[in-house]
Amino acid sequence: MGADQVISYDKEDFTKVSEKFDLIINAVGKTSFREIKHLLKNNGMYLSNDASLSDYLDLMIQKFQGKKEQILVGIADQKKSDLIVIQYLLEAKKIKPYLDRVYSFYEIPAAHAYVEKGKKAGNVGILVA
Numbered sequence: 001m002g003a004d005q006v007i008s009y010d011k012e013d014f015t016k017v018s019e020k021f022d023l024i025i026n027a028v029g030k031t032s033f034r035e036i037k038h039l040l041k042n043n044g045m046y047l048s049n050d051a052s053l054s055d056y057l058d059l060m061i062q063k064f065q066g067k068k069e070q071i072l073v074g075i076a077d078q079k080k081s082d083l084i085v086i087q088y089l090l091e092a093k094k095i096k097p098y099l100d101r102v103y104s105f106y107e108i109p110a111a112h113a114y115v116e117k118g119k120k121a122g123n124v125g126i127l128v129a
Contacts, residue, residue: 010119015039023047030118033058033071040070047072098122 007014009030020041029050037058040046048055051073059071089095100122103111111124 020044026050028118037070043068044070045072046070049073099125101125102127 005019007017009028015031015036017039019039021039022041022044024036024039024044024046026036026046026048027050029048029052032052032054033046033048034054036046046055048071051071055071055073059069059073062069062071086095090097098121100120101111101114102125103114104127108126111126114120115124
């Protein structure tokens with residue numbers, strides 16, 4: 001994807017690195033803008049698809065203060081046409097979802113507990129049949 005450096009949160013405490021970054025992508029919602037803004041360059045951006053309430057508040061504060069916005073939050077639009085393409089790719093076995101674990105319907109509390117630990121490596125499925 002063109003990144004010069006990737007830091008995995010489970011291998012090192014990225015909040016303590018001394019470098020400054022152009023872009024920080026928070027893909028799993030483990031941190032907030034407030035926790036990592038010191039790592040951004042002046043023109044750097046923080047992108048989160050799982051933003052916290054404080055991220056939205058910080059975005060509003062930046063807008064009201066007339067500061068350059070460094071936060072981009074939200075979830076992408078879901079379109080039926082996109083879902084149809086994903087369905088086709090799945091059926092054609094061109095893509096395969098990564099399932100970390102699969103639980104039975106009766107194990108839903110255990111599945112939630114596992115996900116809440118924050119260490120899952122992929123999706124967690126529930127077998128309903």
